[in-house]
Amino acid sequence: MASFAIGAAVVLLLLPLLHHQVHGGLVGIDIKDCDVSHGNWVFDDSYPLYAAPSCPFIEKEFDCVGNGRPDKNYLKYRWQPFACSLPRFNGSNFLSTYTGKNIMFIGDSLSLNQWQSLTCMLYTTVLGTKYTLVRKEGLSTFTFLEYNLSVSFSRNAFIVDIVGTPDGRVLKLDSISAENEQLWLQNDVLVFDSWHWWLHVGRKQPWDLIQVGNQTYKDMDRLGAYEKALTTWAGWVDTKVDSNKTKVFFQGVSPDHSNATEWGDPQAINCNAQTEPLPGPDFPGKPHPAEQVLEKVLRTASRPVYLLNITTLSQLRKDAHPSVYGLGGHRGMDCSHWCLAGVPDTWNVLLHAALTQN
Ligand SMILES: *[C@@H]1O[C@H](CO)[C@@H](O)[C@H](O)[C@H]1NC(C)=O
Ligand SMILES: *[C@@H]1O[C@H](CO)[C@@H](O)[C@H](O)[C@H]1NC(C)=O
Numbered sequence: 001m002a003s004f005a006i007g008a009a010v011v012l013l014l015l016p017l018l019h020h021q022v023h024g025g026l027v028g029i030d031i032k033d034c035d036v037s038h039g040n041w042v043f044d045d046s047y048p049l050y051a052a053p054s055c056p057f058i059e060k061e062f063d064c065v066g067n068g069r070p071d072k073n074y075l076k077y078r079w080q081p082f083a084c085s086l087p088r089f090n091g092s093n094f095l096s097t098y099t100g101k102n103i104m105f106i107g108d109s110l111s112l113n114q115w116q117s118l119t120c121m122l123y124t125t126v127l128g129t130k131y132t133l134v135r136k137e138g139l140s141t142f143t144f145l146e147y148n149l150s151v152s153f154s155r156n157a158f159i160v161d162i163v164g165t166p167d168g169r170v171l172k173l174d175s176i177s178a179e180n181e182q183l184w185l186q187n188d189v190l191v192f193d194s195w196h197w198w199l200h201v202g203r204k205q206p207w208d209l210i211q212v213g214n215q216t217y218k219d220m221d222r223l224g225a226y227e228k229a230l231t232t233w234a235g236w237v238d239t240k241v242d243s244n245k246t247k248v249f250f251q252g253v254s255p256d257h258s259n260a261t262e263w264g265d266p267q268a269i270n271c272n273a274q275t276e277p278l279p280g281p282d283f284p285g286k287p288h289p290a291e292q293v294l295e296k297v298l299r300t301a302s303r304p305v306y307l308l309n310i311t312t313l314s315q316l317r318k319d320a321h322p323s324v325y326g327l328g329g330h331r332g333m334d335c336s337h338w339c340l341a342g343v344p345d346t347w348n349v350l351l352h353a354a355l356t357q358n
């Protein structure tokens with residue numbers, strides 16, 4: 001069975017024995033039963049999919065070539081699943097399929113990374129096409145005017161709400177505001193992401209208290225809090241999203257390479273000066289605990305939610321971070337975000353495959 005097409009999501013709901021038993025609401029991106037997340041990175045001289053200088057609105061933090069990164073091989077790897085081939089990204093096809101539609105990325109700066117990748121991938125296939133890029137508070141909206149297509153990014157690190165109260169800023173693990181709901185439901189495609197901010201403490205922690213129901217806590221186990229918030233979100237998808245109109249994706253957890261011990265390299269400290277991917281398919285370190293929580297929660301959703309299962313394939317790319325070729329002096333070593341062109345382009349190849357194939 002081609003369990004791949006978006007249209008097939010409805011079919012999956014009708015075939016609980018085939019899929020629900022294993023996956024619940026979690027829908028993998030499969031092509032004819034090929035798991036596209038199982039594969040390795042191969043050198044491909046036709047890569048990258050675009051040249052960063054052709055993307056005039058690229059942000060400095062992702063523009064590694066522009067920031068003077070000297071090695072270029074990291075641009076040349078293509079993700080190759082073992083059991084099938086991914087369709088090459090076809091921007092014209094994407095633009096014509098999504099004419100008149102609205103796509104929104106909701107999440108932290110890894111979501112920004114993927115949003116920017118997609119806008120560059122699309123823009124560079126129709127170089128010179130008219131666009132507007134409007135930034136308003138936490139919302140950036142890129143509109144391809146000739147296609148009446150908007151691709152926007154809403155900055156939202158936790159998905160659930162943070163509200164100011166007399167006692168301080170409260171992270172409400174069981175609440176999604178009506179305002180966000182209204183913003184999100186206007187879209188035909190939603191791509192969520194959340195993880196990295198859940199670990200912040202001290203000055204970088206943007207809340208003072210955590211609330212669940214009528215209980216407030218000074219702190220709690222962060223993975224546990226993440227699970228509660230994702231469960232709230234999954235319940236929201238189940239009750240509020242019309243799956244006939246809006247396709248829902250979750251960007252799997254994006255790994256960082258801040259600690260070379262995790263992949264067993266005694267020569268390296270972190271991603272600095274790494275120029276080659278790890279040989280696939282398996283990452284030598286432990287499974288990512290946040291990704292395990294995410295998959296567990298997605299399995300409980302009753303509406304189909306597509307997982308962009310990017311964790312392992314990205315774990316193999318210790319070479320693909322900005323390191324000192326991002327914001328450099330401002331942020332120091334960046335082993336969390338990804339150079340563009342680069343790894344998030346592959347996340348969008350998976351998104352494209354899910355959105356445009358039948
Ligand atoms: C995600 O991909 C990894 C690597 O191929 C695999 O081990 C894992 O089972 C996948 N998760 C899901 C939910 O398909
Ligand atoms: C890309 O998609 C367009 C429009 O659907 C199609 O005409 C074209 O042949 C495709 N290009 C490739 C290389 O597949």
Ligand SMILES: *[C@@H]1O[C@H](CO)[C@@H](O)[C@H](O)[C@H]1NC(C)=O
Binds near residue numbers: 101
């Ligand atoms: C553009 O798309 C919106 C939906 O996002 C639709 O309401 C509007 O009529 C479209 N405008 C044109 C000129 O097609």
Ligand SMILES: *[C@@H]1O[C@H](CO)[C@@H](O)[C@H](O)[C@H]1NC(C)=O
Binds near residue numbers: 213214215
């Ligand atoms: C908190 O809510 C629970 C169940 O909703 C209720 O039984 C309990 O009395 C409430 N506690 C307080 C302090 O309001």
Ligand SMILES: *[C@@H]1O[C@H](CO)[C@@H](O)[C@H](O)[C@H]1NC(C)=O
Binds near residue numbers: 242243244
């Ligand atoms: C989606 O559309 C189908 C067929 O029109 C309908 O039976 C189903 O109830 C709809 N689902 C939702 C969630 O509205």
Ligand SMILES: *[C@@H]1O[C@H](CO)[C@@H](O)[C@H](O)[C@H]1NC(C)=O
Binds near residue numbers: 259261
């Ligand atoms: C790096 O990872 C190893 C293995 O997981 C761990 O023992 C070590 O404490 C980590 N180092 C830092 C600085 O976090």
